[in-house]
Amino acid sequence: MSAIPNIDLNLLKLFAVLYETGSVTQTAQRLHMSQSACSHALTRLRERLNDELFVRVNNQMLATNYAHRLADEVLPALKVISQGLSESKDFNPNDNHHFTIAATDYTAWCLKPFLSNLLKRFTNVSVQVIQLEQRLPTLALKELKLDIVCGFAHKKEKSESLEQLTWFEGKYVTLGCHQHALEDKLTMQTFLTRPHVLIAPWNEERGIVDKTLAQQKKSRRIILSTPHMLSAPICIQNTDWLLTMPAKYAVEIAPRLGLTLHTPPLTIPNYHVKLYWYRTRHHDPKLQWFIEQFRDFHDLA
Helix, strand or coil: CCCCCCCCHHHHHHHHHHHHHCCHHHHHHHCCCCHHHHHHHHHHHHHHHCCCCEEEECCEEEECHHHHHHHHHHHHHHHHHHHHHHCCCCCCCCCCEEEEEEECHHHHHHHHHHHHHHHHHCCCEEEEEEECCCCCCHHHHHCCCCCEEEEEECCCCCCCCEEEEEEEEECEEEEEECCCCCCCCCCHHHHHHCEEEEECCCCCCCCHHHHHHHHCCCCCEEEEEECCCCCHHHHCCCCCCEEEEEHHHHHHHHHHHCEEEECCCCCCCCEEEEEEEEHHHCCCHHHHHHHHHHHHHHHHC
16 A cells, blocks of 8 residues: 555645635634634645645635646545544434435436425435436445436346445336327337337437347337437327337326327336445445435335
8 A cells, every 4th residue: 555645634624625615714714713724724735735726816716736636636535534434423314414316317207206205304405316427327426426326227237336226127118109000019010110219318329129129130220319218208299200118107208298108019128226325335324314214215105
């Protein structure tokens, strides 16, 4: 292991707050110290790191290039340290707590009833749902930029770094527009003849339907690809296009848009919606409280 630099952790805390606020005055207030003491501490940090770190421009402290590089390494590390220390404290759900969840538009839609219930019961809890930009953002979970990922998979998976909770299993259906009527039993010939819309949450070129067709040495014609599942059904209105998507959402949206539901003419593996979190946080009382609330809600649903 490389030698750990001998530096006062309090100086790094000061660096983190000053980097965030850009103000010596606000930094001193947040750290409960005098402005003079804050300035002296900044001087010691500058001497220790041999860089000016922050330059005053128009009454604001702007970070140097070195400070930006340092922040990329120091801020995630300080967050991990803070998280580790907080785990030793008793968890009180009535305190202020914030959770960051990454989800696709579809899994966020699935989460809505649970989150509505949770936020009504615990008014000091807040939740930010952000776009899930890759299927498993392991690094973001590790660096505590995310608390939970709500994603999906089509097969069993093992991970040395992630814990997972399977929420539910779902099947796929194929949607068509009633103006371009399909036979009661959708045939493979019609399925391959009609143009298709592909739902690609991470901008992939092929989906589970295409992979399943490829195993039969078949392919379909994709005329449109979109990352947005919730709005995809609108795309096939008044067209002869087909859309294969999770039945859970399709059965709700199809009647509103005048679309018809059909069983796909091939056996598509069911999808599994899951919650993922980083394994090192398995005993984090805040995270475990959230997961237990989730389990309880869906056990009663």
